[in-house]
Amino acid sequence: MSKADPSSFVSLDDFEQYAQANLDRNALDYYRSGAQDMITLRENQRAFDRIIIRPRILRDVSTIDMRTNIQGVSISSPICIAPTAMQRMAHPEGECATARAAERKNTCMILSSWSTTSIEDVAATTTQGNQSPKWLQLYIYKDRKATQRLIERAQDAGYTAIALTVDTPYLGRRLADIRNRFRLPSHLTMANFSDQKSQVSQSKTTSISDNASGLATYVASQIDPTLSWKHVEWVKSIARIPVLVKGVLTAEDAKLAVEAGVDGIIVSNHGGRQVDTAPATIDALEEVSLAVDGRVEVYLDGGIRRGTDVFKALALGAKAVFLGRPVLWALNYNGEDGVVEMLEMINEELRLAMALTGCVNVSDIKRDHVRVLPQARL
Numbered sequence: 001m002s003k004a005d006p007s008s009f010v011s012l013d014d015f016e017q018y019a020q021a022n023l024d025r026n027a028l029d030y031y032r033s034g035a036q037d038m039i040t041l042r043e044n045q046r047a048f049d050r051i052i053i054r055p056r057i058l059r060d061v062s063t064i065d066m067r068t069n070i071q072g073v074s075i076s077s078p079i080c081i082a083p084t085a086m087q088r089m090a091h092p093e094g095e096c097a098t099a100r101a102a103e104r105k106n107t108c109m110i111l112s113s114w115s116t117t118s119i120e121d122v123a124a125t126t127t128q129g130n131q132s133p134k135w136l137q138l139y140i141y142k143d144r145k146a147t148q149r150l151i152e153r154a155q156d157a158g159y160t161a162i163a164l165t166v167d168t169p170y171l172g173r174r175l176a177d178i179r180n181r182f183r184l185p186s187h188l189t190m191a192n193f194s195d196q197k198s199q200v201s202q203s204k205t206t207s208i209s210d211n212a213s214g215l216a217t218y219v220a221s222q223i224d225p226t227l228s229w230k231h232v233e234w235v236k237s238i239a240r241i242p243v244l245v246k247g248v249l250t251a252e253d254a255k256l257a258v259e260a261g262v263d264g265i266i267v268s269n270h271g272g273r274q275v276d277t278a279p280a281t282i283d284a285l286e287e288v289s290l291a292v293d294g295r296v297e298v299y300l301d302g303g304i305r306r307g308t309d310v311f312k313a314l315a316l317g318a319k320a321v322f323l324g325r326p327v328l329w330a331l332n333y334n335g336e337d338g339v340v341e342m343l344e345m346i347n348e349e350l351r352l353a354m355a356l357t358g359c360v361n362v363s364d365i366k367r368d369h370v371r372v373l374p375q376a377r378l
């Protein structure tokens with residue numbers, strides 16, 4: 001597969017295969033791993049195969065419009081970009097390349113707060129005043145002032161929402177990272193933090209006998225595990241832009257999130273990287289959408305690899321979906337152009353899925369377009 005011949009790629013899996021052969025082990029294992037036995041990681045994709053599409057026919061599908069709104073902002077399709085840390089391990093232009101690709105496709109990008117490019121530099125690489133939304137993913141750090149500063153920096157730089165990740169009081173146990181003693185290459189930094197103690201350096205990595213990867217130790221040093229619902233309210237009280245919670249998997253927590261005043265919910269299991277044997281996100285989506293009952297927008301990430309996956313998520317209540325790893329594979333393949341190519345591929349798949357099911361707008365995609373088969377035993 002050569003970069004000069006993009007037509008040789010026919011599905012998102014081809015980007016992954018390219019990256020698997022091309023990335024070094026430290027980065028590849030970090031990007032692809034799930035927690036523990038990686039059961040949730042696999043289920044995220046497999047669960048889509050247990051959902052049957054019920055196509056409707058003879059509905060004049062000559063024009064398909066995939067546009068939608070998220071948090072009141074129009075985007076070209078419901079396929080957006082999830083936050084993934086340390087993108088410059090995949091490509092030298094890292095997060096900037098991703099942001100430009102998102103802008104070219106007029107979709108939303110969520111920047112990880114653990115990015116290898118700063119909030120401001122990512123904003124500066126895109127056009128001032130462009131309508132493609134950029135959101136900042138936030139963790140609540142032990143250092144509350146630093147946390148508050150991140151929110152203010154995002155607002156000042158034109159980001160239009162905060163996605164607060166709530167599933168990571170500690171890092172999940174990722175066996176390959178422990179074996180590899182994961183480290184961020186020395187030419188890269190956690191660019192939103194200037195102080196030395198906020199860097200994940202090789203010297204901080206612990207040995208295998210410490211039973212943690214360097215990353216898990218790093219996360220434990222930075223993230224506040226006392227995090228509770230009152231901290232969500234604290235973020236709401238500071239932010240002048242919408243606040244979403246990322247990492248909800250149950251109806252109970254969805255209701256609490258709405259009561260805490262959030263503006264949106266991302267159904268996510270962190271790409272199967274936190275608690276293994278947690279449900280596949282597509283299996284958790286419907287109970288969350290029913291509990292929320294239209295009070296805030298619900299989104300989903302995890303395992304989306306095909307246009308039909310997007311279709312199923314929309315049918316079960318998601319307003320939009322977010323892609324994690326496919327962006328990293330596409331970045332590694334060909335930077336900004338690679339991400340554009342990947343987005344175009346899955347958008348065309350969604351367009352065809354809509355046409356073949358009789359849906360000309362995303363609002364035509366309804367619950368009765370899918371049938372969910374009984375869950376397989378894990």
Ligand SMILES: Cc1cc2nc3c(=O)[nH]c(=O)nc-3n(C[C@H](O)[C@H](O)[C@H](O)COP(=O)(O)O)c2cc1C
Pocket residue numbers: 030031032044082083084085112113114137165246268269270271272273301302303304322323324325326
């Ligand atoms: C390499 C990698 C790094 C990630 N970094 C973050 C992060 O910094 N913050 C966060 O909230 N989620 C992070 N995630 C989780 C993603 O936002 C998203 O939930 C997940 O990747 C979606 O699943 P998918 O990769 O199957 O599309 C990361 C995921 C991966 C694979």
Ligand SMILES: O=C(O)C(=O)c1ccccc1
Pocket residue numbers: 085114168171215219270273
């Ligand atoms: O790897 C992750 O899933 C993640 O969210 C993260 C990001 C940066 C540092 C540590 C963990």
